Amino acid sequence: MSIRSKNPGSGQVLRIGTRKSAMALAQTDEVARLLRAAAPELAVDVVKFETRGDQDQTSKLLRHGGKGGAFVAEIRAAMRAGTLQAAMHSLKDVPGNEETPGLVIAAMLARDAANDSLVLRPGLSLETFRAARGKGFMIGTNAVRRAAYLRRLFPEATVIHFRGAADTRVAKLDRGDKQRLPGGGEVGPADALVMARSGLERIGLTARIAHDFSVDEMLPAVGQGIVAVECVESDWPTRARLAQIDNAASRLSAEAEREVLWVLNGHCNSPIAGHATLAGGEMTLRASVLDEAGAGFIEVVRRGPADRPRELGRAVGMELLDKGAAEIIARTRPDE
Numbered sequence: 001m002s003i004r005s006k007n008p009g010s011g012q013v014l015r016i017g018t019r020k021s022a023m024a025l026a027q028t029d030e031v032a033r034l035l036r037a038a039a040p041e042l043a044v045d046v047v048k049f050e051t052r053g054d055q056d057q058t059s060k061l062l063r064h065g066g067k068g069g070a071f072v073a074e075i076r077a078a079m080r081a082g083t084l085q086a087a088m089h090s091l092k093d094v095p096g097n098e099e100t101p102g103l104v105i106a107a108m109l110a111r112d113a114a115n116d117s118l119v120l121r122p123g124l125s126l127e128t129f130r131a132a133r134g135k136g137f138m139i140g141t142n143a144v145r146r147a148a149y150l151r152r153l154f155p156e157a158t159v160i161h162f163r164g165a166a167d168t169r170v171a172k173l174d175r176g177d178k179q180r181l182p183g184g185g186e187v188g189p190a191d192a193l194v195m196a197r198s199g200l201e202r203i204g205l206t207a208r209i210a211h212d213f214s215v216d217e218m219l220p221a222v223g224q225g226i227v228a229v230e231c232v233e234s235d236w237p238t239r240a241r242l243a244q245i246d247n248a249a250s251r252l253s254a255e256a257e258r259e260v261l262w263v264l265n266g267h268c269n270s271p272i273a274g275h276a277t278l279a280g281g282e283m284t285l286r287a288s289v290l291d292e293a294g295a296g297f298i299e300v301v302r303r304g305p306a307d308r309p310r311e312l313g314r315a316v317g318m319e320l321l322d323k324g325a326a327e328i329i330a331r332t333r334p335d336e
């Protein structure tokens, strides 16, 4: 059945906005491929945006309303103005503590790998790195959560701030570039990076993965590995298109995980981790809150019926709060 509308923007052409990093473009191409497969008559146009987050690598992005906020604000404005029908986001980068009136996430794709991976500079072997337990090595990451886990897993390594699009970060590692710091000065070069496996897969760099951390070793960010497509709430033709490519398991997991963020008032760069798995009608939700120094660490695991994800997320979030999560979040600098 083809869906027609008098609104020229939401009939046979669907314009989808995205950041223009290699990773974001690969994700958007996948969304476009699935939409075309579901509706061969549909023309999907990919519109590339250079967001403030991409242009301004060294600024403290939280000033722009959060790291995720910087990535998504501009694309959302275009959608509200009607020049786009949809926006592609990494769900991980969509803040979990903000209301977005008039917008809805109408599709979540089947989840890719949710775990983080270790990438080593050329010439450094995993054996050497492991034998040293990280001592004498610098590990770069852009995320407070990863920094906190790294300080627990490799207490003797130096964790440094490393920012940029995924392909740019690996190129910097390979060239041995230093990283400019937001407050001036520089650190590095890095010996290793920790990045999302899904991101490395999407830009064709899986061959660079020296080690996959399991989700229990390094609990992922809420929503990690899920591509989300947002549209205007009242644009029913577009919602119907997007509903065709929505994945139920991703949606249930995301609802549970994001409820934890909501309860804790967190966003993608808070030291909060959360991951849900589904099996036989049951959901297991694990979430943690970590101290930047790796000292404070609260983890909660609960199980519940898979069809009540928000209830489970709320219970896990409340238990984290009971155990002192708010204090840990408050004392962590959010823009490290």
Ligand SMILES: NCc1[nH]cc(CCC(=O)O)c1CC(=O)O
Binding pocket: 090, 091, 092, 093, 166, 194, 195, 196, 198, 199, 223, 224, 225, 226, 227
């Ligand atoms: N913040 C950038 C970002 N946003 C989403 C991903 C990974 C892909 C995903 O989680 O879907 C990445 C790169 C990374 O964390 O290494």
